[in-house]
Amino acid sequence: MSKGVMIQTFHWYSPNDGNLWNKWANRAIGLKDKGFTALWLPPAYKGMGGVNDVGYGAYDLFDCGEFNQKGSKRTKYGTKKDYQNCIDKTHKAGLQVYADVVLNHKMGADHSQWVDDVVMVDPYDRNRTIGDYHGRELWTYYSFPGRNDTYSSMKWEWWHFDATKEYGNIYKLKDKHFETHVDHENVNYDFLMGCDLDFDHEHVRGEVHYWGKWYLDTFGIDGFRIDAVKHIRSTFFKYWLDDMRNYVQKDLFAVGEYWSSDLKRLHRYIDETEGRMHLFDVPLHYNFHWASRAGAHYNMGSILENTLVKENPLLAVTIVENHDTQPLQSLESPVEAWFKPLAYAIIILRNEGYPCIFEADYYGAHYQDKGHEIWMDSHQYMIDLFMDARKKYTFGQCRDYFDHWHTIGWTFQGDTDHKSMAVLMTNSQDDIKWMKTGKPNCTYYDITGHMAENIQANEWGWGPFKTKGGKVSVWVEL
Numbered sequence: 430m431s432k433g434v435m436i437q438t439f440h441w442y443s444p445n446d447g448n449l450w451n452k453w454a455n456r457a458i459g460l461k462d463k464g465f466t467a468l469w470l471p472p473a474y475k476g477m478g479g480v481n482d483v484g485y486g487a488y489d490l491f492d493c494g495e496f497n498q499k500g501s502k503r504t505k506y507g508t509k510k511d512y513q514n515c516i517d518k519t520h521k522a523g524l525q526v527y528a529d530v531v532l533n534h535k536m537g538a539d540h541s542q543w544v545d546d547v548v549m550v551d552p553y554d555r556n557r558t559i560g561d562y563h564g565r566e567l568w569t570y571y572s573f574p575g576r577n578d579t580y581s582s583m584k585w586e587w588w589h590f591d592a593t594k595e596y597g598n599i600y601k602l603k604d605k606h607f608e609t610h611v612d613h614e615n616v617n618y619d620f621l622m623g624c625d626l627d628f629d630h631e632h633v634r635g636e637v638h639y640w641g642k643w644y645l646d647t648f649g650i651d652g653f654r655i656d657a658v659k660h661i662r663s664t665f666f667k668y669w670l671d672d673m674r675n676y677v678q679k680d681l682f683a684v685g686e687y688w689s690s691d692l693k694r695l696h697r698y699i700d701e702t703e704g705r706m707h708l709f710d711v712p713l714h715y716n717f718h719w720a721s722r723a724g725a726h727y728n729m730g731s732i733l734e735n736t737l738v739k740e741n742p743l744l745a746v747t748i749v750e751n752h753d754t755q756p757l758q759s760l761e762s763p764v765e766a767w768f769k770p771l772a773y774a775i776i777i778l779r780n781e782g783y784p785c786i787f788e789a790d791y792y793g794a795h796y797q798d799k800g801h802e803i804w805m806d807s808h809q810y811m812i813d814l815f816m817d818a819r820k821k822y823t824f825g826q827c828r829d830y831f832d833h834w835h836t837i838g839w840t841f842q843g844d845t846d847h848k849s850m851a852v853l854m855t856n857s858q859d860d861i862k863w864m865k866t867g868k869p870n871c872t873y874y875d876i877t878g879h880m881a882e883n884i885q886a887n888e889w890g891w892g893p894f895k896t897k898g899g900k901v902s903v904w905v906e907l
Contacts, residue, residue, distance in 0.1 A: 432823075433783055434816065435467040435527065436460065440789040441752045442796035445480045447503045450511035457522035464816040467525035467682075469654050469785065473504065473512050477537025480505050483752070485656060486623070487531040489573050490640050491580040498575035499537060516648055525651035527682060528644065532637055533657040534623035535585060538568040544587050546603040555599070555607055555617040565600065567593055569624055580643060583636050591627040592620045610701060612659035612694065621660045628665050641673050652682030655706065659687045663701040670705045684708065684746045688753070688760065690715045692735050699744055707783065710737040710745045714762070717749055721768035725857040730831045732775065742781035749773055750787045756803045767899055770811045771854045774901045777815040778852050779839065780823055786812060814876050818903055822850035828865055836860040838894065842867035848906035851894045858898040865891045873904040883907070
């Protein structure tokens with residue numbers, strides 16, 4: 430995705446007013462002008478929580494705000510008509526659209542069923558059973574009465590799942606086993622939540638392939654953000670993505686959420702899927718998180734160490750934060766506000782990786798939950814500066830200066846059509862660093878405004894670039 434930048438268009442506490450699709454439809458042209466190339470939209474289908482569901486409690490994948498189910502016709506974000514209009518206007522503006530795909534589980538069953546043989550499993554060792562097999566009433570039947578067989582007549586029953594969770598206990602269902610080729614956390618991390626789809630069942634595989642093609646036909650999206658891939662057999666997505674791409678005869682983009690800070694696990698997943706999808710660079714996010722918390726005690730020279738973007742840049746989607754890491758959420762690991770301009774400079778002003786901007790970082794956010802009130806700052810001004818510089822100055826030879834505990838930087842030499850640039854940041858006090866742009870005797874100014882005076886490079890193309898303490902400066906050629 431050369432020079433591409435996507436934006437995640439929601440956070441966990443986005444308003445449930447049904448206006449999100451309309452809001453982003455109206456923003457599309459402005460985002461294109463800023464340099465964005467794609468929108469990652471949230472799950473569009475009905476969740477178990479109706480208008481209060483972020484979308485990851487997936488109930489009916491065929492109901493994108495069209496049927497009266499779970500207490501409403503619309504979803505948290507709007508109606509099916511609004512969703513299609515958002516996609517159409519986004520395409521008209523020249524941007525791509527990525528749909529959020531939740532295939533791991535279903536939640537909010539319509540009826541319970543008696544299952545003859547179930548057994549409880551140890552949540553910390555999923556391969557170890559607790560107690561004996563026994564009969565139990567479980568909520569595993571999905572009939573989607575509000576949709577009444579429109580688009581699909583399949584009813585989901587207990588044999589389409591391998592496990593479910595009720596009253597805090599995980600129950601493995603009769604004659605089922607957990608998948609191999611999943612993450613090894615808790616020994617086997619096939620089960621995550623809800624009713625876990627059994628991808629060994631031919632009806633499950635058939636319906637999921639059918640749904641993907643229906644979705645592509647209906648909405649004409651350009652790619653997928655795939656949820657919870659570490660809980661699903663990795664080989665499934667290799668064939669599913671091949672089928673989807675062959676069906677539409679184009680190279681649909683795909684990025685998987687494999688949430689692990691263990692880089693080896695990300696490499697293994699890429700190998701098992703034979704590079705069919707990008708992955709979010711979770712290790713990079715955690716580097717940003719710890720750097721923002723540690724301040725001057727963090728070694729900035731190591732900020733890219735053990736990250737996917739350094740070791741496999743072609744398949745890395747780089748993030749600063751997302752809906753799961755924001756304050757009060759399940760993977761809470763926020764990047765402190767002072768460090769976010771530095772982090773966004775790293776993912777936007779370098780050519781490795783595919784940057785993803787978080788909506789709450791771009792526009793800011795204010796919400797209350799769990800007895801806390803949270804304010805997230807808007808960093809739109811700085812991100813817009815970086816986006817403009819990405820379009821104009823990230824060309825030619827790049828030279829890295831990640832050789833200091835506090836102060837790091839890099840330069841782009843430019844080419845016949847593009848001027849040169851130098852980026853400098855520090856997590857400590859005001860600092861200066863000599864770096865080579867390769868442009869002799871050129872004058873540079875700091876577009877961030879942190880440094881007021883211009884800098885002159887010498888006859889060999891080296892310049893004494895400066896920045897303020899805890900800040901990033903972006904020096905561009907006059």
